Amino acid sequence: MKIEKEFITDEAKELLLTDSIILQAYNEVKTSICSPVWPMKSKIFTINNIEKNCNGVVPIKELCYTLLEETYNWYREKPLDVLKLEKKKGGPIDVYKEFIKNNDLKRVGMEFETGNISSAHRSMNKLLLGLKRGEIDLAVILMPIKQLAYYLTDRVTNFEELEPYFELTEGHPFIFIGFNAEAYDPNVPLIPKGSDGMSKRSIKKWKDKIGNK
Amino acid sequence: MKIEKEFITDEAKELLLTDSIILQAYNEVKTSICSPVWPMKSKIFTINNIEKNCNGVVPIKELCYTLLEETYNWYREKPLDVLKLEKKKGGPIDVYKEFIKNNDLKRVGMEFETGNISSAHRSMNKLLLGLKRGEIDLAVILMPIKQLAYYLTDRVTNFEELEPYFELTEGHPFIFIGFNAEAYDPNVPLIPKGSDGMSKRSIKKWKDKIGNK
DNA sequence: TATGGATCCATA
DNA sequence: TATGGATCCATA
Numbered sequence: 001m002k003i004e005k006e007f008i009t010d011e012a013k014e015l016l017l018t019d020s021i022i023l024q025a026y027n028e029v030k031t032s033i034c035s036p037v038w039p040m041k042s043k044i045f046t047i048n049n050i051e052k053n054c055n056g057v058v059p060i061k062e063l064c065y066t067l068l069e070e071t072y073n074w075y076r077e078k079p080l081d082v083l084k085l086e087k088k089k090g091g092p093i094d095v096y097k098e099f100i101k102n103n104d105l106k107r108v109g110m111e112f113e114t115g116n117i118s119s120a121h122r123s124m125n126k127l128l129l130g131l132k133r134g135e136i137d138l139a140v141i142l143m144p145i146k147q148l149a150y151y152l153t154d155r156v157t158n159f160e161e162l163e164p165y166f167e168l169t170e171g172h173p174f175i176f177i178g179f180n181a182e183a184y185d186p187n188v189p190l191i192p193k194g195s196d197g198m199s200k201r202s203i204k205k206w207k208d209k210i211g212n213k
Numbered sequence: 214m215k216i217e218k219e220f221i222t223d224e225a226k227e228l229l230l231t232d233s234i235i236l237q238a239y240n241e242v243k244t245s246i247c248s249p250v251w252p253m254k255s256k257i258f259t260i261n262n263i264e265k266n267c268n269g270v271v272p273i274k275e276l277c278y279t280l281l282e283e284t285y286n287w288y289r290e291k292p293l294d295v296l297k298l299e300k301k302k303g304g305p306i307d308v309y310k311e312f313i314k315n316n317d318l319k320r321v322g323m324e325f326e327t328g329n330i331s332s333a334h335r336s337m338n339k340l341l342l343g344l345k346r347g348e349i350d351l352a353v354i355l356m357p358i359k360q361l362a363y364y365l366t367d368r369v370t371n372f373e374e375l376e377p378y379f380e381l382t383e384g385h386p387f388i389f390i391g392f393n394a395e396a397y398d399p400n401v402p403l404i405p406k407g408s409d410g411m412s413k414r415s416i417k418k419w420k421d422k423i424g425n426k
Numbered sequence: 427t428a429t430g431g432a433t434c435c436a437t438a
Numbered sequence: 439t440a441t442g443g444a445t446c447c448a449t450a
Binding site: 057089090091092094100113115116119122123137142153154155156193194 | 428429430431432433434435
């Protein structure tokens, strides 16, 4: 997979220039989102473009999550205190990591969005809530660009459709990343839809880490 | 239908106390959301509660829209300039009216939310964008409360599930209204799902008004 | 029961 | 093609 579009708020730009652990976080994210390949034994991600909406989305995230969790030690499903403890309502952040260096702690929350475009608004709002409440220091959303989304499940999140709303994150460190396949080819296998494509690998959840403390 | 929960930001409270046309808008909205009945010849809204998720949602909005459009002269599908003209991306606001009195113009944008809960985040974000850009002066979201939503299509918007995110609208005049059925009865007809329940009545669209100018 | 998601529909 | 929506699924 490759990164093709990006929007970085001024606050995030400033952090990337001045904070080496934030830069490390950003590099881990970029390496991870570029790691998915298709078909599985290929070196690049080639999407079947035989017709509109012909591919499912679930397996796309697989390798990215694996790298984040197993190589870079990010966690999955980190609850926000504001939702879990204070309001007792609302689910966790998709991916999360705490970076510590020289007594400086930086917490990064990320959402890998392949759900319906409306779901991306919830992801953005959740990360924004985490930023406003000071529970994370940087927010990231990963999503396909429109050109790729055309061949995925109808109405999945795409960079261009969320873009008009990026300005709602102004004043906060936020990074939006739009990824694309390296190649389009009607002869590669279709990505299965439905639960067939669901990975059975158990995920590295935040609550398991907490439980082990 | 009846109003059972409500959240009004400080800015909206202030407007309601000081601006008589905003108060009028609010009263029109309240009267309209209370107007739906079921079954159609009844005086109240009684929902079939035979089992979880047994009713569709589309016909619920019917009478509310009718009153807003035909009695109170609200319009449907008002585009925001920021989306339509500037960013050339994104759809219109669901319901809209301009109130004018003594040379004072107040524009109210509203969304009647019966889509998936994630869709309510988009509605909120769109109205917020309209407020931040100064294209509307008051935003309103209408949605079922959880108790009612339990008997509607799975995962439809409900007041309680959006509630943790209300604080993202702080600093702006925003009103959230949660409605409920007056009665629950397993013997009233189910509200049909799918397009069967879709009204064929043509709606009073903003662009038609503009076109007639 | 609660929650994020995945999928396809209807209309312009 | 673009966009809001309606519906049901999977998992905890």
